[in-house]
Amino acid sequence: MKIHYISENNSVLNHFLGQIRNVNVQNDSMRFRRNIERIGEIMAYELSKILPYKNVEIQTPLGIKKTTQIDTDLVLCPILRAGLPLHNGFLNYFDHAENSFVSACRHHPNGGDDFEILVEYQAISDLNNKTVLLLDPMLATGQSIVAVHKKLLENAAPAEFHIVVVIAAPEGIAHLEKELPDNCHLWVASLDEKLNEKNYIVPGLGDAGDLAYGSKL
Ligand SMILES: O=P(O)(O)OC[C@H]1O[C@H](OP(=O)(O)OP(=O)(O)O)[C@H](O)[C@@H]1O
C-alpha cells in the first residue's frame, strides 16, 4: 500500500485539524462538519496531483489555451455516517464525480467492548475501470474500511483504489497493509499514537459520527 501523509509541512490544515480535536470547539457541530469538509477539500487537492491527466485546448474569448484535465472517471464513496462531511469536501472539488454510499457501524453483540462491523445500506454505482475514493474520517482498527472495500469489490474491478482518512491509528494502518492489495493508496491527514481499550483513537477526537450528527441510541 502506498501511504501519503499530507500534514508533514505546516499549513492551514493544522488549524482545521486542531479545531476538530479541540473539546472547547467540538460543541459547535456545524463548525465540526465544515472543518471536516475543508480538510476534504485540501485532501482532494493533494490527491488530484497524482491522478492521470490529458492534454486539452480551451477556447477563451481571445484565443486557445493548452492545458490539462483529469483523465479518469472518479467515484466518491463515503462510509455512512461520518464520511458525509468529508464527501462534501471532495464533491466540492471533484464535482463531476459519480457517488456511491455504504454504511458501516460497530455492533457490540454482547454489550461489551468486542464488536463486529455491520455493513448494511449500500447504493453502489458501476466501479469498473474507474478511480474509487473511499472516504472516512477515522481509521481506528481498520475493520470498517476492510469490510467496505470487500463489499465494493464483490462485483467490480476498479482501475485505482484510494482510501482517504483524516485521523489514523498505527494499528489501523497495519491492518489495511495486511488485508488490502499492494496497489491501494492510503491518504492520511494526521497520524495518531494508538488505540485505547475501546478501540478509539488516542488522542483522536472522540466519535466523529456523533460530533457531526449527534449521539445515537
Ligand atoms: O477503523 P474502525 O475500528 O472500523 O473504526 C472506524 C469507524 O468508526 C466510525 O464509524 P462508526 O462505527 O462510529 O459509525 P458512525 O459513522 O455512524 O458514527 C468511523 O467513522 C469509521 O467508520
Ligand SMILES: O=c1cc[nH]c(=O)[nH]1
Ligand atoms: O476514535 C474513533 C474510533 C472509531 N470511530 C470514531 O469516530 N472515533
Ligand SMILES: [Mg+2]
Ligand atoms: Mg461513530
